[in-house]
Amino acid sequence: MDATATFDAVLKYFDSYSRVARLYPSLIALAPTIWSAVALFPTIIDNASHSAAFVVATVCIFYFLSSLTRSLGKAAEIKLLDRWGGWPTTILLRHRDAMIDPVTKARYHRALEALCPGLALPSPEEEVREPKHADDLYRSATRKLIEQRRGPEHKLLHGENASYGFRRNLYGLKPVAIVETLIILLLTSFGWWLITPQPYTRLIVAQSVVNYPHFPVLLGLDLSYLLLWTWAVTPAFVFQSGREYGEALLRTLDG
Numbered sequence: 001m002d003a004t005a006t007f008d009a010v011l012k013y014f015d016s017y018s019r020v021a022r023l024y025p026s027l028i029a030l031a032p033t034i035w036s037a038v039a040l041f042p043t044i045i046d047n048a049s050h051s052a053a054f055v056v057a058t059v060c061i062f063y064f065l066s067s068l069t070r071s072l073g074k075a076a077e078i079k080l081l082d083r084w085g086g087w088p089t090t091i092l093l094r095h096r097d098a099m100i101d102p103v104t105k106a107r108y109h110r111a112l113e114a115l116c117p118g119l120a121l122p123s124p125e126e127e128v129r130e131p132k133h134a135d136d137l138y139r140s141a142t143r144k145l146i147e148q149r150r151g152p153e154h155k156l157l158h159g160e161n162a163s164y165g166f167r168r169n170l171y172g173l174k175p176v177a178i179v180e181t182l183i184i185l186l187l188t189s190f191g192w193w194l195i196t197p198q199p200y201t202r203l204i205v206a207q208s209v210v211n212y213p214h215f216p217v218l219l220g221l222d223l224s225y226l227l228l229w230t231w232a233v234t235p236a237f238v239f240q241s242g243r244e245y246g247e248a249l250l251r252t253l254d255g
Contacts, residue, residue, distance in 0.1 A: 013059050014066065017158070021165025022066035025073075028170065029177040030065075032184040032222050039214045040191075072176070073169030080171070083235055086135055088242035089249060093138040095124040099243070100250070111253035112141040115148065142249070149252055157252060160245040167233075167241045174233050178226065185222045188215060 014023055027034070081087060091097050093108065100108070109121045119141060127134040149157055192215040196208040209216055 013063070017162050017165065018066055020162040021169055022069045022073075023062055025166055025169040025173055026062075026065035026069040029069075029173040029180065032181045032225055035221065036184055036188060036218055039218055069169045069173060072172035073165070074172070076172035076174075077168055080168070080235055080238055084239055084242075087139060087142070087246075088239060089142045089246035090135050090138045092243065092246045092250060093121075093142070094134070095122075095127050100247070108250050108253050112145065115253075116141050116144050145249060145253070149249065154252060157245075157248050160241075160248045164238070164241040164245045167238045171233055171235070171238050174229055177229050181222055181226045181229070185219065185226070188218050188222065191215065192219075 011019060011023075085091065092099055093105070093112075095102075095105070113119055113121055119137065121137055121141065122130070122134040192208070192212065195212060197204055
């Protein structure tokens with residue numbers, strides 16, 4: 001069994017949501033460790049991938065990583081909700097939010113009230129007067145809607161949900177990924193320093209690049225990866241996906 005077949009075998013133990021929202025973020029966070037191990041110890045990795053014990057161990061490790069990723073994502077979500085001022089779906093349902101036009105929003109409100117007998121969503125005046133209570137009503141109606149949309153006929157919605165989970169969990173892993181990448185950067189730099197003869201002249205350094213090209217390549221990858229985590233994985237990055245999921249969820253009310 002080669003490395004690709006091993007990976008495919010491991011993936012069979014995870015459903016589509018778990019793969020996208022939990023497993024893939026953890027693998028992305030571990031990418032510097034993975035590509036450094038493959039570049040520096042290719043024989044060990046290739047030999048291990050042929051072992052049944054390696055497959056079992058990989059499944060266990062991946063399951064642990066996916067569980068850890070979910071926990072870190074959920075913890076980060078609490079802070080994100082406080083930063084955003086509520087769930088993206090709740091924000092979309094507020095009268096004072098302009099993302100959805102008033103006519104469509106009124107239609108969504110009526111559909112949610114029909115879905116939740118006895119629940120009366122607030123008017124614009126009531127929302128201003130009691131914003132916390134209004135948000136509780138929106139959240140209650142949204143929960144009911146989510147439960148009603150769990151079936152396989154809503155594949156696009158489930159895809160948006162997995163996308164939101166992916167970004168949320170990626171954001172939760174951000175501190176871990178940054179620390180890990182910094183450690184890998186230091187170890188790679190130290191390894192290159194050890195094998196490069198002294199004194200460091202331009203010719204010796206150039207020869208070292210030719211003899212050990214994987215070291216500068218790994219350093220470049222690690223630095224780029226560090227910048228990507230810092231620049232791209234932000235609260236706005238997560239909120240965008242949450243809003244897109246919220247819009248997709250509400251659009252099912254027209255179905």
